[in-house]
Amino acid sequence: MMNKRFQWIILAGIIIFLILYPLIFGEYTVNLFVSFAIFALFSVSFNILLGFTGLLSFGHAMFFGIGGYGTALALTHIPGLSLFPALFIGIFSAIILALIVCPVVVRVSGTAFCMIHLAFGELMYVISLKLRGLTGGEDGIGGFPIPHFSIPGLVSINLKTSINFYYFAIIIVGVSLLIIWFLTKTPFGQIQVGIRDNANRIDYLGFRVPHTKAVIYVISGAFAGVAGSLYALFQNLISADALFVGVSFAAVANTLVGGVGSFFGPIIGTAIFQLLQEVTTRFTERVEIVMGVIIVLIIMFAPMGMHGLFYILKQKWLSFYSSKFKKVNVEKIS
Secondary structure, eight states, X not given: OHHHHHHHHHHHHHHHHHHHHHHHSOHHHHHXXXXXXXXXXXXXXXXXXXXXXXXOOSOTHHHHHHHHHHHHHHHHHSTTOOHHHHHHHHHHHHHHHHHHHHHHHTTOOTHHHHHHHHHHHHHXXXXXXXXXXXXXXXXXXXXXXXXXXXXXXXXXXXXXXHHHHHHHHHHHHHHHHHXXXXXXXXXXXXXXXXXXXXXHHHHHTTOOHHHHHHHHHHHHHHHXXXXXXXXXXXXXXXXXIIIIITTTTHHHHHHHHHOTTOSSHHHHHHHHHHHHHHHHTTTOSOHHHHHHHHHHHHHHHOTTHHHHHHHHHHHHHHHHHHHHHHHHHHHHHO
């Protein structure tokens, strides 16, 4: 009962902190937090595949990219398009891409799954460069109109200001993370873990593994599309390099550092890399070298990631505290 109450207190504290955050910190820090939230959602969507289903993808950025392009192109070519239809077009684009790709990829696993996605990711990158008339090629698409968040007859909010966009992005990311967390706690989430641990046993129990993988794959791609759409609205400038190359390894690194298989692991990993990047850029331009060293050290000394390391330290502390408590009780009795 106390543990449940403590969790509710922590949740309330987080909500209050998020509400007051833009009022306490400056515009630069607010934008930094929005970027963190978007990439945290992208990393969590990737962890649906890797951590909960055991499917490593090196091309998950294609859903992030197609979501961003879908929203940007819709706002560029459809005059007067409102906010949520533009967002849904980006998400729907990612879902369509996942539906096209999944009949091929769900029938394989392991190295084949990785390499197929690497090929698909490169294909999407090349297509976005070649279709210069549509995607802008290397220059990308920028300066498209950002619609107001509006409820007819009630409110109209300009999202071009950093604080307003902060609240909009945090709500979208928060709802998305809540839906993903809920899915991991359902029987469907247990099937995911079963496929990761022993796909043959899940098949023996009567579940069609390829079909189940397809559903998981589309869900993962859809939430990556949400992150990509938000990124396009946030930056108001997208390009093939930024959407496909710049983030291709980010989700993998965030998940490995934070903790594979943990829901909060990718969020922790994203926060660590965001902070490291901000600190290291003040002293050197070799940010990638520092990031690479951190990844190597964590893989060597904390293969379960930071979340796993916290769990091990917590268990050791509880074991030490329990043994000490028992020793005190024995001394009192004697």
